[in-house]
Amino acid sequence: MSFKLGAFDTDSIEGFKAILKAWPALPVEVQLDDLPAGDGALYYQTTMTSTEWTFRLELTGSDVHDVLAKADSISRALNPLLGGLLPFTPNAADGWEWQGVLSSAIEWERDSVLWFSDQGVSRLAGEATVTTPNPYGYAPVSRAETAAPGALVLEAEGNTSYYPTVEFEGVLSSTQALIVNDAVEISGPLIEGQILVLDFNSLDFAVYQQSYSAWSENRRNYAADPFARGAITAFTEASSTSITVTKEDGSALGEDYMIRWTASGSVAARRHAIYARFPVRTRMGISVKLMSNRTRTLTAQFRPSISTSSGAVTLPSITLQAGVPAVYTVESSVLSPASSNSTAGLVFVDSAEQPGDTLDATAVLVEAGSLQGPVFDGDSTDADPLVRYQWVGTQFNSPSVRQTRVADGREKVLNVADRFKRFQRLQGIDNMSLDIDITDGTFTRAVASVRARRI
Numbered sequence: 001m002s003f004k005l006g007a008f009d010t011d012s013i014e015g016f017k018a019i020l021k022a023w024p025a026l027p028v029e030v031q032l033d034d035l036p037a038g039d040g041a042l043y044y045q046t047t048m049t050s051t052e053w054t055f056r057l058e059l060t061g062s063d064v065h066d067v068l069a070k071a072d073s074i075s076r077a078l079n080p081l082l083g084g085l086l087p088f089t090p091n092a093a094d095g096w097e098w099q100g101v102l103s104s105a106i107e108w109e110r111d112s113v114l115w116f117s118d119q120g121v122s123r124l125a126g127e128a129t130v131t132t133p134n135p136y137g138y139a140p141v142s143r144a145e146t147a148a149p150g151a152l153v154l155e156a157e158g159n160t161s162y163y164p165t166v167e168f169e170g171v172l173s174s175t176q177a178l179i180v181n182d183a184v185e186i187s188g189p190l191i192e193g194q195i196l197v198l199d200f201n202s203l204d205f206a207v208y209q210q211s212y213s214a215w216s217e218n219r220r221n222y223a224a225d226p227f228a229r230g231a232i233t234a235f236t237e238a239s240s241t242s243i244t245v246t247k248e249d250g251s252a253l254g255e256d257y258m259i260r261w262t263a264s265g266s267v268a269a270r271r272h273a274i275y276a277r278f279p280v281r282t283r284m285g286i287s288v289k290l291m292s293n294r295t296r297t298l299t300a301q302f303r304p305s306i307s308t309s310s311g312a313v314t315l316p317s318i319t320l321q322a323g324v325p326a327v328y329t330v331e332s333s334v335l336s337p338a339s340s341n342s343t344a345g346l347v348f349v350d351s352a353e354q355p356g357d358t359l360d361a362t363a364v365l366v367e368a369g370s371l372q373g374p375v376f377d378g379d380s381t382d383a384d385p386l387v388r389y390q391w392v393g394t395q396f397n398s399p400s401v402r403q404t405r406v407a408d409g410r411e412k413v414l415n416v417a418d419r420f421k422r423f424q425r426l427q428g429i430d431n432m433s434l435d436i437d438i439t440d441g442t443f444t445r446a447v448a449s450v451r452a453r454r455i
Contacts, residue, residue: 003055005100005130006086008077013070015060018128020090024051026455027135048455051135052103053090057126059108067122071108078102078128088130096137096454103131136160139452146446149437154428156452161427163201164434164450169194171442179437183424186416188441194413200426205417208410289327290348292320292359298348302330312347 001020002010010018027049032041059074061067076082080101088100104127111123144152156162168178172188178196179185186205190196195208290298300315318328348359426434428450436446 001055001090001092003053003088003090003130005078005088005102006083011091013059013074015067016070016074017058018055019058020092021054021056021127023092024053027051048135050131050133051098051455053088053100053130053132055128055130057106057108057124057128059124059126061122064122067124071124075106078106085133088132093137093454096139098132098137099134100130100132102128104129135455136453137455139454141449141451143447143449144434145448146436147444149443150435152434152436152446152448154432154434154448154450156428156432156450157430158452158454159429160453160455161429162450162453163199163425163427164432164448165201166198166434166436167447167449168196168198168436169446170438170444172438173441176441177421177439179435179439181424181426181435183422184426185420185422187419187421190441192442192444195410196416203417203425205415205420206412207414207416209413211409211411289325290318290320290359291325292322294322296320296350296352298350300328300330301347301349318348 002018003020004010010016029047029049031044031047033044034041057074059067059070061070080103083101085099085101088098089096106126106128108124108126111125139156139158142154142156144154146152154164166180168190170190171192172178172190174187174189177185177187180198184198186196186198190207193209197208198205297317297319299317301309301312302315315330318326320326426432432450434448436448
């Protein structure tokens, strides 16, 4: 009988056999106390100790160098200093997994009969013991899911008890509750985006939420560039003056675009607007690389509607040196347009602009700061959380890159063990049915999972 320990499989070495000497089962330890008088003992409890799996090893090689080389590779694979506690599966229990570690020395002995190195046969024999501190072997996860109140059936078949995990997503107030099998009742609150996790194995009961870190780039699409939709504008301080806004076609450079504002006419205050349509419920972060043909200072505002200063947020000014690019960044905390106007945007004002002045805007970044929705109104990816578009090209080459925040795990928000109105530790041995319901509120999804155990 062979076995697997971590990535090592005894069947992977030619001429190697690992034969289990005995199958360990029910490693019971009974706790008793002597009675002060009379016969017998006082019983306290029974626990399960660690288990030991002892294998007889047979290793055959073509000569002494070959067989010793194989023995060395086996030592490397089983060395607990290199791997520590690893997944362990004896082949007779394929599909079940323990956590094991080599716990005894391997003493290779020369076979007294089959040792004819000059004739191509050299054999070593020994023993290896793998200890599983946790005596339980676990089956693959059984999982069931529902989008409405009802029964979830978990398929599990072992020879000892197991404890399920229930995850619930929805909205509950503090007076509403989740009920499982009429034996467990736990109250809210639970808000959208949070997950209530009831782990009856580790007795961990908590509220979690998704955590995000890295960005994943999943589309380059020039046609999706919101600036390519004509969402560019500029306004004058007085009707007697004008600003020419040109969006230069870079067809000779791969049909990409640059954004460039050129002032014309008499000297007057100008506003240069950089914006795209996005829902007002989404808080944004914006950064843009600016470059001017001469040294000058621009003041900045963020406006719920760029055509009016009503509700505008005054931002720090920026001084541009002639021909030197500089990045201007707006923190998302100030970008919360109050109206439903879809033309919110970033406005730069130069009160001393001169005819012929130019302002180049490249490397534009518009970033979502909310879990609630899209970056740009009408985009096909409205349902995606934490989406941003980034323009990463040069001055004459600004392609649109779509990136999505990667959900890389969950973080615990709050322990809720004190919210139980009724509690019973749920457990089973064979298939298990869990009835999931709520007293009121919104039911989005419930998931139950379990790993059956054997010992």
